[in-house]
Each structure stands twice: as C-alpha cells, then as structure tokens.
Amino acid sequence: MEELIRFGEKFFDELEIAMYKSREAGVQIELNEVSTSALRERVVTVVRGIKDKRLGVAIVDTGDKEKVKEAVERAYKMAKLNKPDEKWVSFPEPGKYREPRKVDKELREVSPDYFVELAREGIGMASEEGIVVAGGGGGAEWGESLIMNSHGVNVFQEGGGAFFYIELVGMKEGKVTPGIFDFDAKLSLKLDVESVVKNALQKVKWAFKTEKSKTEEAKVVVEPWAVSSLLSYALFPAFSGERLVKGTTPLANKVGEKVSNDLLTIYDDPLHELSINPVIADDEGVPTRRNVIVEKGIFKGFIWDNYWAKIHGVESTGNGKRNLSTGGISIGFHNVVIENGKRSLEEIIGEIEHGYLVDGFQGAHSSNPDNGNFAVVANPAFLIENGEVKGATVFMMSGNVYELLPDLYAVSKEQKVLPFGGSMVVPAMAFENVRIAGK
Structure with missing residues (x-):
C-alpha cells in the first residue's frame, strides 16, 4: 500500500487509499423453514485524491496492486473534470489509537451451517408452541480494513460480530397477531437463541x-x-x-x-x-x-x-x-x-x-x-x-x-x-x- 501511495502522489496533492475485505456467512428463515444460506466474500478498494482542491474518486472490487494503480489514474481523470471545492482543507494527520478489543477469530471462519442449526433450533421451539416463524435469520460478519493516506495515516483493523433474529406470528381461533420480533447480537458465536424465542413467544401470547x-x-x-x-x-x-x-x-x-x-x-x-x-x-x-x-x-x-x-x-x-x-x-x-x-x-x-x-x-x-x-x-x-x-x-x-x-x-x-x-x-x-x- 505504501508503494501505491507513492505512486498516487505523482498525480495528486493528497491521496487516500482504503481497502476493505468482508466475509458474511448466514441464513434466512421464511415460514418455518430455512429458505437460504449463503457465504459472501468481497474486497473493495477506494481511492480518493485531491488535485488543486478537486476531488477524484475511484472504486475497484479488488486489492490487486495493478488494478489499484489503474484506479488511481482513473481518479485523477475524474478530479480534472470536477469543480474545485474551495472549502477543502486536507486529509487527516496520524493520531493515537486506543488499544483494540480482542476479536474472536471463529467469526472469520464460521460456516453458514452453524446458523442453519440455530435457525432450526428457533423454529423448533416456536413450532412446539404452535406459533408460526414468519421470518428471521442469523449470521456472522467479519471485516478487515486498511486506511492509508499521504500524510502518514496507516491503520489496520479487523473484527466481526454475530446475530440471530426471529419474527413470530400467532394464529388461533381466527385471530392473527402482529409480527413479533426479537434478536440477539454478540462479538462471538454464543448467541442466546432460547431467550430470543422465549421473549418473542411471551409477546405473541399477550397479543392473542x-x-x-x-x-x-x-x-x-x-x-x-x-x-x-x-x-x-x-x-x-x-x-x-x-x-x-x-x-x-x-x-x-x-x-x-x-x-x-x-x-x-x-x-x-x-x-x-x-x-x-x-x-x-x-x-x-x-x-x-x-x-x-x-x-x-x-x-x-x-x-x-x-x-x-x-x-x-x-x-x-x-x-x-x-x-x-x-x-x-x-x-x-x-x-x-x-x-x-x-x-x-x-x-x-x-x-x-x-x-x-x-x-x-x-x-x-x-x-x-x-x-x-x-x-x-x-x-x-x-x-x-x-x-x-x-x-x-x-x-x-x-x-x-x-x-x-x-x-x-x-x-x-x-x-x-x-x-x-x-x-x-x-x-x-x-x-x-x-x-x-x-x-
């Protein structure tokens, strides 16, 4: 990335390059069934450069060095077409960061199958009470980012979280309750599906x-x-x-x-x-x-x-x-x-x-x-x-x-x-x- 910053400084007065890697594993629930499970991974690199107070931006779905260089050149062409922003001052200078929280690396590797089982557990609990699971889902998100600019900012961070949610509908003697929604979210995979379903079930019973x-x-x-x-x-x-x-x-x-x-x-x-x-x-x-x-x-x-x-x-x-x-x-x-x-x-x-x-x-x-x-x-x-x-x-x-x-x-x-x-x-x-x- 430092090489890319130096390359970009040939074109811009100031330059920022931000790279994001993300991984999402999860499932969706529809009408008492797991409807979809998916694993999505993505890399996005954003180039922002300033030339004579003119901003140029380019985005590429890759971290490949040569592709990012092309994005730098494309951002420069965009900057030349844009009007100057007379209010522009500068990109930020480096600062002092706090100690990062400990991250659970399991979130980076978890399979959608894990959330399929959680979803089935939740569906089973609701079904035992005769309640319809209208919707819901669960998943884990993991992200890594690297932000650098020509003033010396250089910060990498990583982390993720997991969530589970459910929407229940009760039907009894011709009455249909509103959809009742509950959820849990944590920095680990230790999601409390039982409490989520119990909380929603209590409100469905009230709603009858x-x-x-x-x-x-x-x-x-x-x-x-x-x-x-x-x-x-x-x-x-x-x-x-x-x-x-x-x-x-x-x-x-x-x-x-x-x-x-x-x-x-x-x-x-x-x-x-x-x-x-x-x-x-x-x-x-x-x-x-x-x-x-x-x-x-x-x-x-x-x-x-x-x-x-x-x-x-x-x-x-x-x-x-x-x-x-x-x-x-x-x-x-x-x-x-x-x-x-x-x-x-x-x-x-x-x-x-x-x-x-x-x-x-x-x-x-x-x-x-x-x-x-x-x-x-x-x-x-x-x-x-x-x-x-x-x-x-x-x-x-x-x-x-x-x-x-x-x-x-x-x-x-x-x-x-x-x-x-x-x-x-x-x-x-x-x-x-x-x-x-x-x-």
Missing part, C-alpha cells in the same frame, strides 16, 4: 387478546427496538456537525443546555463492552473515542468527520463513515449507547396502573430531524393495567422529540444490543404524560 386504546395522556414504556427507530430518525441526525454548519439542526447554540432530564445520557463509543463494532479508527483513519453527546440531560456537543470539522475549525471526533457504493465520507455513529437505569423493565411495568408498552413503531422514518417532529403508529403495542400486560393494542403517537424527552421518568437496567443499521446499545425508556390517539 386485543384491547382498545383511547385518546388520552398516559404512561408509555418504549422498548429498545422502538426507541432506536424513533431516535435514529427524529433526534440523532441533529447531532451531526454538518447540520450545524449548514444550519439545519435545532441544537445550534444549545450546547450546555438541557434537552431532557438527568435520566438521559447518550454517547458514541465503539469500544463499549457490548459494542459489536469495536473500531479503533473511523473510515478516514482518525482515532475513535468515547464521544458524550447528552450527559444527564445536557447537550454536550456534536460529532464530526474530518471534512466538516476542519471547515468549522474544530477537531474530528472520529465519526467519518464511508459509503462503499460512492466512496464518499459522511458523519455517522459507530456504537450509540443510551445509558441504562437502575430498575428492571418488569419493575417499571409493574408500577403502572394504566399505560402502554410499545414494541415497535411504524413510520419513524418520516420523522423530521430539522425540528424533531414525528408521527408514528405504535404496533406491536400492549395495554398495561394494574402492573400487568392485558393484551395487544394499536395507537397513534405524534409530537416533538424535544418535548417528549423531558417526560422521561424511568430507564431500564437491561440494555439490548441492536445489530441493524450499525451497532446500538439501548434500554427501554418510560415516558409520562404522552398524548396518544387511540384506535
């Missing part, structure tokens, strides 16, 4: 009985999957430094101010003990770190990649994420952690005289991060009466995330690792005085 919701203000307990979908669209984009520069975040000039009460702490840390994305560098080779975004309800600051940080005159927080389809870098999270509380979810539910438990939101993707407005359908959702779940229900929930967060009154001590759309570690969150529209 249906209850009406009503338009009211009530306590609403939001489980991790629903928490992540709502906040990922309505809140988290506002933490981007790019939005600060462009003036599209409602958190401009809010650093040091309260956005919630002291029960809420949010940070991005790829080396958190539960993270399944333990990277020591971002996709530009900038060291990652623990970035506290909200601490006890107080907004602490934005996250940055190299480009937008230098435009704004601050340091990158190590949050540059690469799109392998375009080669471009944008600001993103590695592993969002919402800090847990002291009470169990069971205890939180047990203290509610009347309220609701939400397992999933529909329509969260339509939320507006420019102002925090959202309108979602709570489904699957459950009615709580006198500390017990009485049955399934559905309701509308709309409002503004910055008005919702101060009504947070409890956070569960259990946290769920979410492997979808990046790594997240999320507890259940309970809100009071939530305005809902019943159905």
Whole structure:
C-alpha cells in the first residue's frame, strides 16, 4: 500500500487509499423453514485524491496492486473534470489509537451451517408452541480494513460480530397477531437463541387478546427496538456537525443546555463492552473515542468527520463513515449507547396502573430531524393495567422529540444490543404524560 501511495502522489496533492475485505456467512428463515444460506466474500478498494482542491474518486472490487494503480489514474481523470471545492482543507494527520478489543477469530471462519442449526433450533421451539416463524435469520460478519493516506495515516483493523433474529406470528381461533420480533447480537458465536424465542413467544401470547386504546395522556414504556427507530430518525441526525454548519439542526447554540432530564445520557463509543463494532479508527483513519453527546440531560456537543470539522475549525471526533457504493465520507455513529437505569423493565411495568408498552413503531422514518417532529403508529403495542400486560393494542403517537424527552421518568437496567443499521446499545425508556390517539 505504501508503494501505491507513492505512486498516487505523482498525480495528486493528497491521496487516500482504503481497502476493505468482508466475509458474511448466514441464513434466512421464511415460514418455518430455512429458505437460504449463503457465504459472501468481497474486497473493495477506494481511492480518493485531491488535485488543486478537486476531488477524484475511484472504486475497484479488488486489492490487486495493478488494478489499484489503474484506479488511481482513473481518479485523477475524474478530479480534472470536477469543480474545485474551495472549502477543502486536507486529509487527516496520524493520531493515537486506543488499544483494540480482542476479536474472536471463529467469526472469520464460521460456516453458514452453524446458523442453519440455530435457525432450526428457533423454529423448533416456536413450532412446539404452535406459533408460526414468519421470518428471521442469523449470521456472522467479519471485516478487515486498511486506511492509508499521504500524510502518514496507516491503520489496520479487523473484527466481526454475530446475530440471530426471529419474527413470530400467532394464529388461533381466527385471530392473527402482529409480527413479533426479537434478536440477539454478540462479538462471538454464543448467541442466546432460547431467550430470543422465549421473549418473542411471551409477546405473541399477550397479543392473542386485543384491547382498545383511547385518546388520552398516559404512561408509555418504549422498548429498545422502538426507541432506536424513533431516535435514529427524529433526534440523532441533529447531532451531526454538518447540520450545524449548514444550519439545519435545532441544537445550534444549545450546547450546555438541557434537552431532557438527568435520566438521559447518550454517547458514541465503539469500544463499549457490548459494542459489536469495536473500531479503533473511523473510515478516514482518525482515532475513535468515547464521544458524550447528552450527559444527564445536557447537550454536550456534536460529532464530526474530518471534512466538516476542519471547515468549522474544530477537531474530528472520529465519526467519518464511508459509503462503499460512492466512496464518499459522511458523519455517522459507530456504537450509540443510551445509558441504562437502575430498575428492571418488569419493575417499571409493574408500577403502572394504566399505560402502554410499545414494541415497535411504524413510520419513524418520516420523522423530521430539522425540528424533531414525528408521527408514528405504535404496533406491536400492549395495554398495561394494574402492573400487568392485558393484551395487544394499536395507537397513534405524534409530537416533538424535544418535548417528549423531558417526560422521561424511568430507564431500564437491561440494555439490548441492536445489530441493524450499525451497532446500538439501548434500554427501554418510560415516558409520562404522552398524548396518544387511540384506535
């Protein structure tokens, strides 16, 4: 790679070469059967070069040295065609990296057959209860990356994670429950299929009985999957430094101010003990770190990649994420952690005289991060009466995330690792005085 950097410096003022190797082994489940199993391996090399502030990018599906040299020359031709970016400063300089987490090398070699057996185990458990496995799957992902640039950045990292998920549907006496979803994810192959299926089965049993919701203000307990979908669209984009520069975040000039009460702490840390994305560098080779975004309800600051940080005159927080389809870098999270509380979810539910438990939101993707407005359908959702779940229900929930967060009154001590759309570690969150529209 150093030879390739030197070759590229003949064409560019600055050059970055990033090589990614990935291996994915896994299965898919459809209607009580393992529908597909697959093993996919890929190598992608991305070349980004700057000449007279003009950016050129080329991508090749190989690590072959001669092919990468051709990509360098192609990127140079692209750069000459592009307009100069007058805001461009430079690629990042070398930094000091944290000690990497220990990786489980079994993830690099596991066969899809391993996940076939896990899938059959899950299907068998559900079938014994007369419940349909509508969908699901499992797999392991292993990745290796090498990021180098002409300023001396040179960082290699490797690692992977495994996951299993299942969606169950109950059918009894003409009633069909909503699809109930549960999952597990770890940095090893020690996935807890039994707990995944048991958790989903419990909710399917609740869902056989249906209850009406009503338009009211009530306590609403939001489980991790629903928490992540709502906040990922309505809140988290506002933490981007790019939005600060462009003036599209409602958190401009809010650093040091309260956005919630002291029960809420949010940070991005790829080396958190539960993270399944333990990277020591971002996709530009900038060291990652623990970035506290909200601490006890107080907004602490934005996250940055190299480009937008230098435009704004601050340091990158190590949050540059690469799109392998375009080669471009944008600001993103590695592993969002919402800090847990002291009470169990069971205890939180047990203290509610009347309220609701939400397992999933529909329509969260339509939320507006420019102002925090959202309108979602709570489904699957459950009615709580006198500390017990009485049955399934559905309701509308709309409002503004910055008005919702101060009504947070409890956070569960259990946290769920979410492997979808990046790594997240999320507890259940309970809100009071939530305005809902019943159905």
